[in-house]
Amino acid sequence: xxxxxxxxxxxxxxxxxxxxxxxxxxxxxxxxxxxxxxxxxxxxxxxxxxxxxxxxxxxxxxxxxxxxxxxxxxxxxxxxxxxxxxxxxxxxxxxxxxxxxxxxxxxxxxxxxxxxxxxxxxxxxxxxxxxxxxxxxxxxxxxxxxxxxxxxxxxxxxxxxxxxxxxxxxxxxxxxxxxxxxxxxxxxxxxxxxxxxxxxxxxxxxxxxxxxxxxxxxxxxxxxxxxxxxxxxxxxxxxxxxxxxxxxxxxxxxxxxxxxxxxxxxxxxxxxxxxxxxxxxxxxxxxxxxxxxxxxxxxxxxxxxxxxxxxxxxxxxxxxxxxxxxxxxxxxxxxxxxxxxxxxxxxxxxxxxxxxxxxxxxxxxxxxxxxxxxxxxxxxxxxxxxxxxxxxxxxxxxxxxxxxxxxxxxxxxxxxxxxxxxxxxxxxxxxxxxxxxxxxxxxxxxxxxxxxxxxxxxxxxxxxxxxxxxxxxxxxxxxxxxxxxxxxxxxxxxxxxxxxxxxxxxxxxxxxxxxxxxxxxxxxxxxxxxxxxxxxxxxxxxxxxxxxxx
Ligand code: GLC
Numbered sequence: 096x097x098x099x100x101x102x103x104x105x106x107x108x109x110x111x112x113x114x115x116x117x118x119x120x121x122x123x124x125x126x127x128x129x130x131x132x133x134x135x136x137x138x139x140x141x142x143x144x145x146x147x148x149x150x151x152x153x154x155x156x157x158x159x160x161x162x163x164x165x166x167x168x169x170x171x172x173x174x175x176x177x178x179x180x181x182x183x184x185x186x187x188x189x190x191x192x193x194x195x196x197x198x199x200x201x202x203x204x205x206x207x208x209x210x211x212x213x214x215x216x217x218x219x220x221x222x223x224x225x226x227x228x229x230x231x232x233x234x235x236x237x238x239x240x241x242x243x244x245x246x247x248x249x250x251x252x253x254x255x256x257x258x259x260x261x262x263x264x265x266x267x268x269x270x271x272x273x274x275x276x277x278x279x280x281x282x283x284x285x286x287x288x289x290x291x292x293x294x295x296x297x298x299x300x301x302x303x304x305x306x307x308x309x310x311x312x313x314x315x316x317x318x319x320x321x322x323x324x325x326x327x328x329x330x331x332x333x334x335x336x337x338x339x340x341x342x343x344x345x346x347x348x349x350x351x352x353x354x355x356x357x358x359x360x361x362x363x364x365x366x367x368x369x370x371x372x373x374x375x376x377x378x379x380x381x382x383x384x385x386x387x388x389x390x391x392x393x394x395x396x397x398x399x400x401x402x403x404x405x406x407x408x409x410x411x412x413x414x415x416x417x418x419x420x421x422x423x424x425x426x427x428x429x430x431x432x433x434x435x436x437x438x439x440x441x442x443x444x445x446x447x448x449x450x451x452x453x454x455x456x457x458x459x460x461x462x463x464x465x466x467x468x469x470x471x472x473x474x475x476x477x478x479x480x481x482x483x484x485x486x487x488x489x490x491x492x493x494x495x496x497x498x499x500x501x502x503x504x505x506x507x508x509x510x511x512x513x514x515x516x517x518x519x520x521x522x523x524x525x526x527x528x529x530x531x532x533x534x535x536x537x538x539x540x541x542x543x544x545x546x547x548x549x550x551x552x553x554x555x556x557x558x559x560x561x562x563x564x565x566x567x568x569x570x571x572x573x574x575x576x577x578x579x580x581x582x583x584x585x586x587x588x589x590x591x592x593x594x595x596x597x598x599x600x601x602x603x604x605x606x607x608x609x610x611x612x613x614x615x616x617x618x619x620x621x622x623x624x625x626x627x628x629x630x631x632x633x634x635x636x637x638x639x640x641x642x643x644x645x
Contacts, residue, residue, distance in 0.1 A: 100141075100189070101291075101333045101361060101467060102398050102558040105547055107140035108293075108406065109472035110156070111148060111170045112513050113493045116505035121512045123493070123504070125166075125175035129182050134529065136186040138475060138540075139547035143183065144293050144335070146406060147193045148176070152202050152262075156406075156491065158193075158295065159200035159263050163280045173287075180288040189290035191335065196277045197296040198263040206264050210251040220276075222256035222267045224306035233309045234258065238435055240486075245306070254306070258299045268317060269303050278324045285325065291333035292325075297348065297359070298338050315347050318358040335361040335400055339410060342366055342390060349397040356394040364399040364466060366390060369413050371403060375447070375457055376425035378591045380573030382418075383460075384563050387575065398557075399466030403457060404474055407487055408438030431482055440489045444477035449521055451477075452632040455542060455615060456588060459634045462550050463586045465561035465577065475543040476532050479522025481515065492517050495524040502528055549613045549636065555579030564602075569595035572629060576602075582641040584612075592631040600625035607640040 096103055115127030135143070147157030150167045157167070166176050183190050199206055209217040224245060231245035236259050245254045246261045256265045266273050281292065294300070301318060305311045325332050336359040338348050350356045367390070370382035393399070409426075411419045419437075426432075426446040427439035434440045447453040454477060462468045473494055480489040493516045496503030502516045502524030509515065517523055532538035550556060559579025568574055571591020577584045585602065589595055602624055609621045613636040618628050621637055629635060 097554055097558045099396065099558070100331060101335075103551070103554050104142045104189070104467050104557070105140045105550065106142045106144050106191075106335075106400065106467060106469040107135060107138070107472065108144040108146065108469060109494075110146040110406065110491060112157075112167075113491060113504070114472060115494065115496070116507065119506040120169075121505050121507035122169045123513065124169070125171035125179045129175075129179050132182055132186055132188065136188060138544055139551060140470070141187065142189045142191060142290065144469070145190065145192050147195055149195075152200055154200070154262050155260055156487070158195050159198070159260075160195055161200045161203045163196070164283055177287055184288070190288075191291040191293055191333070192284060192289050193295055194281065194284075194292035195295040196266060196280065197300045198257060198259060198265045201262045201264055210248050210255075213251075213253075219270050220267055220273050221264050222304045222306075223251070224254040224256070226306070227254060228256075228306035230307055230309040240435075256304050256306075258296070258302075265299070265302075265304065267304075268300060268314070274317065274320070278321065281321070281325055282328050285329045285332055290329075290331065291335065291360075294334055294336045294359070297336040298340050315351070315358070318348065319351060322358050333360045335359075336363070338362055339365040339413075341413075346391050346394075350394045354394055356396040360396065361398045361400045361467060363405075363469070364390070364401050365410060366413055367399070367464065367466075368402055368409070369411050371457070371461065372409060372411065372422050372426065373414060373418050374573075374590055375453070376422045378571055380571065380588070380590055383464075383573060387465075387561065387563050400469050401461050401464050401466045402469040402471070403461050404443050404471045404490070405469070406471065406491060408434040408440045410438045412437040434486060440482070440487060441480050442478055442490055443474060445479040445522065449477065449479075450632075451539065452615065454539065455546075456590065456632045456634055458543070459546060459613065459615075459636070460573070460586075460588045460590075462546060463556060463575070463577070463584075463588075463636060465556070465559075467557055468550070470543075475540055476527055476529055477522075477539045478527055479517060479520075481517050484514065488514060495528040497528050497530040498525060503530070546613060553577070553584050553612070553636070553638070554581050555584055555642075564599070566599065566601055568597060569593070569629075571595065571631075572597060574599065576639075580642045583639040585609075585637045585639050587627060587629050587633075587635045587637070589629045589631060589633045594631055594633075595629045597627040597629055598625050599627060602639060605639055609637055609639050612636050612638050 112123045114123040115131050116123045117126035148166045149160040150162045151157045151160050205217045208215045209221050228245045231243045234244050235241045247254050257263050301313045303312050348359050367386045370386040373382040482489050493504035532540035555577040559577045561577045564574040573588045615633045
């Protein structure tokens with residue numbers, strides 16, 4: 096393991112309320128999650144990212160908090176949470192939590208006080224306008240469900256700003272008291288023992304909103320302030336940010352113009368996510384090659400977080416309309432599978448037609464790309480979605496543990512569950528569950544365990560440098576490499592259906608006992624690297640050489 100844990104981490108994200116219910120009330124909880132830590136340790140994950148755990152009316156699945164200093168009583172107590180941190184650490188697993196401080200719930204006591212009177216000490220914690228802002232119908236994040244970004248509050252007799260839903264008033268980060276409070280919230284959780292934060296909606300947190308200015312200025316230095324604060328309180332804590340912005344704007348989220356990484360440690364690679372989906376849809380690696388070429392170089396210590404699926408719709412808004420349609424045609428052919436005119440509300444297994452070869456190919460590719468892989472719960476067993484549920488809930492169904500009622504998620508009456516378990520068809524818990532796959536070493540779960548262990552033996556993927564190997568390739572095949580002090584790995588992924596043969600003999604001079612470490616099937620030995628066979632949808636991870644040290 097190199098110096099910085101996050102560069103070689105495997106992050107697993109989950110919602111505590113849909114993971115495991117220990118007390119039979121139909122809602123997952125911390126004790127349920129503690130009971131599943133051994134499962135996660137065996138899978139090989141090293142860091143959990145928990146979706147919001149705070150008290151919340153849950154109108155946006157917890158991304159609408161009413162108290163940043165507590166946990167939702169449905170999930171357990173703060174004591175249970177502290178126990179979770181301890182038990183996770185005993186297994187070498189770190190925990191990071193969602194930090195949702197762009198906004199609060201409108202039921203948060205701060206907002207209730209703020210709206211009640213212009214003299215409230217919290218009035219200036221939110222963003223107000225006496226007049227109707229002319230740009231109030233611009234910048235909505237949820238088109239179709241949200242008509243404006245400013246709403247009139249009759250109690251306050253004023254307009255308030257909300258980048259997201261109307262019930263999520265934005266905090267005013269121009270106010271030093273709000274900034275101090277955000278730091279205090281971070282300190283509180285660091286003190287309890289979390290290893291950092293997944294920071295929600297970062298481009299909007301730093302927005303200094305001005306009524307009537309749809310391009311309000313952004314204060315990136317606030318990120319420098321937060322980073323300094325966090326690093327002082329806990330040296331090895333990390334910030335993993337959601338900032339889905341244009342690629343040329345990304346570098347300033349990592350660090351200031353001096354070129355040092357003094358802001359966010361890790362950013363989700365949304366650009367790569369869209370390109371990966373396009374490459375899978377077209378069965379052509381070109382979009383991934385472009386992404387590898389075009390993404391800006393990161394300052395020392397900066398890191399990408401790669402993902403195929405997260406808890407939201409797949410966001411295809413950075414693709415052209417034509418590219419987006421190609422992805423829709425393949426992976427979201429029905430209108431009902433799409434969301435907000437930009438994305439797809441499905442899980443990966445179902446998008447890939449439950450084709451085991453393609454699922455392995457897609458995840459082998461993601462995990463071999465530069466950066467830290469993030470895996471969403473349930474993907475490791477190939478869960479599907481429930482399109483009868485509204486919006487994003489389709490992909491937020493409970494974890495499927497066994498053949499038991501409710502898929503072993505809970506012993507409550509099915510009507511009492513936080514969300515229905517998928518209980519019919521190809522992805523029903525009767526067919527897709529942990530217990531069944533655990534018994535079968537050839538299962539998708541067994542494959543994920545092997546793949547993750549292989550990754551952990553190849554630290555150059557996370558902390559080395561990755562590049563496309565630019566030599567002639569059969570159609571559909573991507574060749575890339577990762578180099579670091581620990582050695583060199585080479586990866587072949589065939590996104591197409593045709594069998595292929597690849598000539599990588601140019602690499603022979605560098606090779607010292609090259610060997611396959613992860614493959615979709617048994618291939619002939621790699622030999623001189625000049626006749627590497629690759630099946631349709633096949634992949635080979637090849638260790639070329641070992642370096643001398645760290
Ligand atoms: C982020 C979250 C999303 C949430 C939104 C508002 O985009 O990923 O789930 O709805 O922020 O907090």
